[in-house]
Amino acid sequence: MTKQQAGLRSGPGPAPEGRPARAERRRQYAAYPYALYLPATVVYLVIFAVPTVMAFYFALTRWTLFDSTFVGLQNFRDFLAEQNLRIGFQNTIFYAVVTSGLKVVLGLLLGVLLTSKLRLRGFLRSVVFFPVLVSTVAVGITFSVLLKPDTGLVNRALALVGIDGGDWLGDATTALLSVALVDVWKGVGLATVIYIAGILSIPRDYYQAVAVDGGNAWHRFRHVTLPLSWPATYSVIILSFIGGLRSFDLIWTMTRGGPGFTSDTIASIIYKQYQAGFFGLSTAGNVLLFLVVSAIIVPLTWFLGKRQVAV
Amino acid sequence: MRALRRFGAEAIALILATVFFLVPFALMLLTAVKDPAQALDLDFAWPANWRLVENFTEVIEARDYVLLRAYVNSTVLTVVSVALIVVFAAMAAFVLQRRPGKVGSLANFLVLSGLIIPPAIVPTIWLLQAFGLFKTMPGLILVEVAFGLSYAVLLFRAFIAAIPRELDEAAMIDGCTGPALFFRVIFPLLRPVTITVILTSSVAIFNDFVNPLYFLPGDDNATVQVTLYNFQSQYNTQWNLLFMDIVLITIPPLLLFVFFNRKIVAGMTAGAIKG
Numbered sequence: 001m002t003k004q005q006a007g008l009r010s011g012p013g014p015a016p017e018g019r020p021a022r023a024e025r026r027r028q029y030a031a032y033p034y035a036l037y038l039p040a041t042v043v044y045l046v047i048f049a050v051p052t053v054m055a056f057y058f059a060l061t062r063w064t065l066f067d068s069t070f071v072g073l074q075n076f077r078d079f080l081a082e083q084n085l086r087i088g089f090q091n092t093i094f095y096a097v098v099t100s101g102l103k104v105v106l107g108l109l110l111g112v113l114l115t116s117k118l119r120l121r122g123f124l125r126s127v128v129f130f131p132v133l134v135s136t137v138a139v140g141i142t143f144s145v146l147l148k149p150d151t152g153l154v155n156r157a158l159a160l161v162g163i164d165g166g167d168w169l170g171d172a173t174t175a176l177l178s179v180a181l182v183d184v185w186k187g188v189g190l191a192t193v194i195y196i197a198g199i200l201s202i203p204r205d206y207y208q209a210v211a212v213d214g215g216n217a218w219h220r221f222r223h224v225t226l227p228l229s230w231p232a233t234y235s236v237i238i239l240s241f242i243g244g245l246r247s248f249d250l251i252w253t254m255t256r257g258g259p260g261f262t263s264d265t266i267a268s269i270i271y272k273q274y275q276a277g278f279f280g281l282s283t284a285g286n287v288l289l290f291l292v293v294s295a296i297i298v299p300l301t302w303f304l305g306k307r308q309v310a311v
Numbered sequence: 312m313r314a315l316r317r318f319g320a321e322a323i324a325l326i327l328a329t330v331f332f333l334v335p336f337a338l339m340l341l342t343a344v345k346d347p348a349q350a351l352d353l354d355f356a357w358p359a360n361w362r363l364v365e366n367f368t369e370v371i372e373a374r375d376y377v378l379l380r381a382y383v384n385s386t387v388l389t390v391v392s393v394a395l396i397v398v399f400a401a402m403a404a405f406v407l408q409r410r411p412g413k414v415g416s417l418a419n420f421l422v423l424s425g426l427i428i429p430p431a432i433v434p435t436i437w438l439l440q441a442f443g444l445f446k447t448m449p450g451l452i453l454v455e456v457a458f459g460l461s462y463a464v465l466l467f468r469a470f471i472a473a474i475p476r477e478l479d480e481a482a483m484i485d486g487c488t489g490p491a492l493f494f495r496v497i498f499p500l501l502r503p504v505t506i507t508v509i510l511t512s513s514v515a516i517f518n519d520f521v522n523p524l525y526f527l528p529g530d531d532n533a534t535v536q537v538t539l540y541n542f543q544s545q546y547n548t549q550w551n552l553l554f555m556d557i558v559l560i561t562i563p564p565l566l567l568f569v570f571f572n573r574k575i576v577a578g579m580t581a582g583a584i585k586g
Contacts, residue, residue, distance in 0.1 A: 031479060032405070032409045033490070036402040036406045043453055044425065044457050046453075051431045058433065113324060124324075130332070135535075135539070137543075142554075249520040271525075
């Protein structure tokens with residue numbers, strides 16, 4: 001028993017040598033019984049995994065919760081044929097791209113700013129991060145008020161500099177973008193603290209090396225901070241993409257997909273079809289969302305993960 | 312001169328960030344204490360009549376104390392779900408980290424799937440209904456646990472990886488193995504990460520709007536977020552009450568933030584960087 005490897009053991013790896021494999025296995029069996037998996041596995045499988053798999057069947061049916069008639073790919077055809085439903089795809093992708101793009105850029109800038117020698121740095125970090133913890137419904141309601149066409153603060157502020165702001169949430173061209181910007185306001189704090197953690201883990205030596213070579217602040221950013229905070233960028237992109245593709249609550253509290261269907265995303269269409277009693281169609285939306293998320297996140301993880309190794 | 316310019320730039324950054332991030336909160340607080348007439352303006356004027364207590368009691372009493380009931384519901388939901396998440400996830404993470412193999416790989420895959428896959432709503436409702444759990448608090452608790460497990464397992468696994476195996480060995484020599492090893496030796500050591508998991512999951516579940524909306528509809532056992540959502544359509548002329556409601560709902564996360572700021576940030580970034 002004394003031959004165990006000393007120090008920290010991180011992650012799974014080959015078992016230490018010099019011990020008969022069978023004894024090792026029996027020892028593991030007793031010490032780390034699979035029974036400890038049981039409660040988590042039962043809840044996860046029954047409430048999450050089974051419905052996810054069942055969705056693939058029910059998406060092919062006309063369904064009233066009590067009985068279902070098999071209709072083949074009809075639901076998917078509806079989804080892709082009807083303009084009101086198809087717009088959800090474009091909107092979902094647009095929303096995810098805009099929010100994660102802005103979170104990366106603003107999060108990086110704020111991260112650099114808040115790791116510099118700024119007085120009140122701690123205060124600013126708190127200010128930037130706090131919206132992450134506020135309920136989305138509360139944020140949605142507050143910003144609906146701020147974005148009101150006549151009385152809203154945003155338009156009054158714009159009027160001061162001579163710009164005539166429109167009805168942000170009531171206009172089909174700006175509704176979804178406005179919601180996306182509010183999402184960025186709420187979520188950029190998380191991106192920022194991830195970047196702060198990433199930037200603080202960069203060894204100081206690199207910055208000293210730039211200083212020795214006579215580099216300025218821009219060089220420090222361009223050649224040290226930017227490339228070496230890549231793991232943070234990776235996390236921020238993946239997290240905000242997953243969040244953006246699935247986002248529902250902010251859109252629902254601010255526009256309910258309106259005006260008309262112009263700011264509907266797949267998640268809000270799923271809810272609308274569910275409310276209307278089209279359970280099969282709603283589930284088809286869920287399957288499509290599943291496919292969209294997998295089709296984007298899996299290659300993205302693979303691609304970004306490869307770069308992470310390369311840098 | 313340089314110092315002055317630096318100071319100027321700092322001041323501008325500070326003011327911009329403060330305005331940008333704090334103005335919405337200023338609107339919430341100011342409107343929450345105004346009288347109904349002035350609240351209609353929805354501006355940043357100083358309250359003419361302070362109606363802190365009146366607005367507070369009026370919101371609490373509204374619709375037969377629905378907010379109080381919602382608070383009780385949200386508290387029950389959050390406390391029970393988080394307790395289950397902590398125990399279930401810690402147990403699973405322990406075996407997952409210590410015992411690699413085919414089962415471990417499968418479990419890893421399921422954890423990652425749980426982070427990425429959007430839950431299938433209607434089939435979940437259908438299943439809960441089959442068990443008689445749809446529109447019940449236990450049903451919603453199970454849903455929150457199932458959706459919250461993956462992230463907690465990630466955090467626990469990373470922490471357990473740093474606990475030396477010698478400790479397990481020593482405990483096993485003393486005849487402590489299996490569940491006893493976990494609950495008497497390992498679990499007490501997980502205190503720091505347990506606090507982190509409790510904080511991040513509590514905030515997520517307390518603020519959750521989507522799952523209560525789907526799985527626990529109805530006024531009787533609405534959670535605070537759903538109540539706030541319903542208030543929005545009911546009180547769109549009584550902004551003072553609506554914003555008082557928002558303020559009351561924002562207080563629990565605010566308190567957690569004030570006391571555990573570092574822990575929360577650490578939990579959210581650790582999970583992100585490793586996940």
